[in-house]
Amino acid sequence: KQEVTQIPAALSVPEGENLVLNCSFTDSAIYNLQWFRQDPGKGLTSLLLIQSSQREQTSGRLNASLDKSSGRSTLYIAASQPGDSATYLCAVRLNYGQNFVFGPGTRLSVLP
Amino acid sequence: DAGVTQSPTHLIKTRGQQVTLRCSPKSGHDTVSWYQQALGQGPQFIFQYYEEEERQRGNFPDRFSGHQFPNYSSELNVNALLLGDSALYLCASSLGPERNTIYFGEGSWLTVV
Numbered sequence: 722k723q724e725v726t727q728i729p730a731a732l733s734v735p736e737g738e739n740l741v742l743n744c745s746f747t748d749s750a751i752y753n754l755q756w757f758r759q760d761p762g763k764g765l766t767s768l769l770l771i772q773s774s775q776r777e778q779t780s781g782r783l784n785a786s787l788d789k790s791s792g793r794s795t796l797y798i799a800a801s802q803p804g805d806s807a808t809y810l811c812a813v814r815l816n817y818g819q820n821f822v823f824g825p826g827t828r829l830s831v832l833p
Numbered sequence: 834d835a836g837v838t839q840s841p842t843h844l845i846k847t848r849g850q851q852v853t854l855r856c857s858p859k860s861g862h863d864t865v866s867w868y869q870q871a872l873g874q875g876p877q878f879i880f881q882y883y884e885e886e887e888r889q890r891g892n893f894p895d896r897f898s899g900h901q902f903p904n905y906s907s908e909l910n911v912n913a914l915l916l917g918d919s920a921l922y923l924c925a926s927s928l929g930p931e932r933n934t935i936y937f938g939e940g941s942w943l944t945v946v
Binding site: 725757762763764765766767770810812819820821822823824825826 | 837866873874875877878881889891921923925934935936937938940942
């Protein structure tokens with residue numbers, strides 16, 4: 722059974738800092754991995770999708786890496802801003818067309 | 834272009850009652866998945882509907898059932914509500930059940946008292 726964990730559970734940083742969020746999964750035979758953002762009381766917004774054959778993806782100030790063999794992914798946020806404050810969730814898909822297995826999320830607060 | 838819409842946004846039910854939540858997929862999408870997200874946790878997959886049939890199901894009891902209509906909209910029904918069913922229920926849609934890109938709605942907050 723695939724299990725996904727995220728460290729840290731919560732993080733508070735001053736504006737402008739670079740930060741790294743971590744995601745680990747137990748079954749390395751994944752199809753892809755996706756990072757989502759969730760604002761309080763809201764739905765999920767997709768940030769980055771990494772296919773199993775890829776090592777990283779970048780979008781603006783965000784960079785996500787994937788190391789399948791070790792069962793890890795990281796989300797790097799450069800020059801953090803207060804608007805980045807949200808919960809960040811990683812999710813994996815085991816097979817083509819299968820549902821997502823989500824981690825519990827990291828709650829990020831960026832202080833002005 | 835409307836995204837995924839869900840209704841109601843919030844509701845309160847009494848233990849033992851039944852509830853129906855509704856989802857309209859993003860325009861052009863034909864596949865709907867439902868997830869349950871308890872407070873402070875990640876979403877858990879309930880089931881997926883495609884071509885009006887349940888295609889996949891997560892580890893949820895039979896009290897959780899669903900339906901997909903010819904216009905691709907979907908309902909999630911929960912019978913005999915328990916306090917532990919209190920959660921945010923998220924609907925996600927895609928074009929086809931095997932596409933990478935899925936879109937989530939804002940969710941329906943269910944409180945069982």
